[in-house]
Amino acid sequence: MTLSSKALTCSAVVALTLVACAQNRPPASASVRMNPADLVATRQASMRVASGDFMVMRLAAEKGADIRRFEGPARALAQWAAALPGMFPAGTGPGTANTHARPEIWLNRADFEQKAADFRAAVTRMAEMAAANNMAEGGRQWDVAWHSCNACHDAYRSPLATSAAAATSAPHRR
Numbered sequence: 001m002t003l004s005s006k007a008l009t010c011s012a013v014v015a016l017t018l019v020a021c022a023q024n025r026p027p028a029s030a031s032v033r034m035n036p037a038d039l040v041a042t043r044q045a046s047m048r049v050a051s052g053d054f055m056v057m058r059l060a061a062e063k064g065a066d067i068r069r070f071e072g073p074a075r076a077l078a079q080w081a082a083a084l085p086g087m088f089p090a091g092t093g094p095g096t097a098n099t100h101a102r103p104e105i106w107l108n109r110a111d112f113e114q115k116a117a118d119f120r121a122a123v124t125r126m127a128e129m130a131a132a133n134n135m136a137e138g139g140r141q142w143d144v145a146w147h148s149c150n151a152c153h154d155a156y157r158s159p160l161a162t163s164a165a166a167a168t169s170a171p172h173r174r
């Protein structure tokens, strides 16, 4: 092999390595994508987890728990509400896995986001009332928040099978 052909071979190897490196580069965050079926499963699970936290707060408060301890969980619900619209990107409507999302979410997007914001405002106020140990106003805000769960479902969720529906029913009041 002559010197020049050896140099050519080396530079070709270098070029190929660079191409390979370019292909192995981690994608920029803007290009991160989640499989639509996984996204539906994640948002449905998040609804159930949020629902559980929400119900437990009410039941515990009614049983005399120190409501100041609910400030953190209520703020977590507000954080979840802020992320909620982002869990419904275009392309994850009816026909995606077993979603109950209605097409109106993407037709009336501003209203859908407003309903998430209404819920967020109510649980934020609930967190403030929990911190202030104000049971009466905290309970009232719980009711406002519960109403906003249902307002969103009435407009944007198709009927669930009975076992899923049971998870959204109001806690037993004594």
Ligand code: HEC
Pocket: 040, 043, 044, 045, 047, 048, 050, 051, 054, 084, 098, 099, 100, 101, 102, 112, 113, 115, 116, 119, 145, 146, 148, 149, 150, 152, 153, 156, 157, 160, 164, 167, 168
């Ligand atoms: C801004 C709208 C909105 C708000 C607020 C909201 N939800 Fe939902 N929820 C939905 C939509 C849309 C679905 C259907 C999601 C899917 O199937 O992809 C859903 C689904 C659910 C489900 C069924 C999950 C499953 O396994 O299929 C439960 C339970 C639920 N929500 C409870 C709640 C509770 C409790 C609250 C309030 C604490 C709440 N949601 C607040 C829109 C909302």
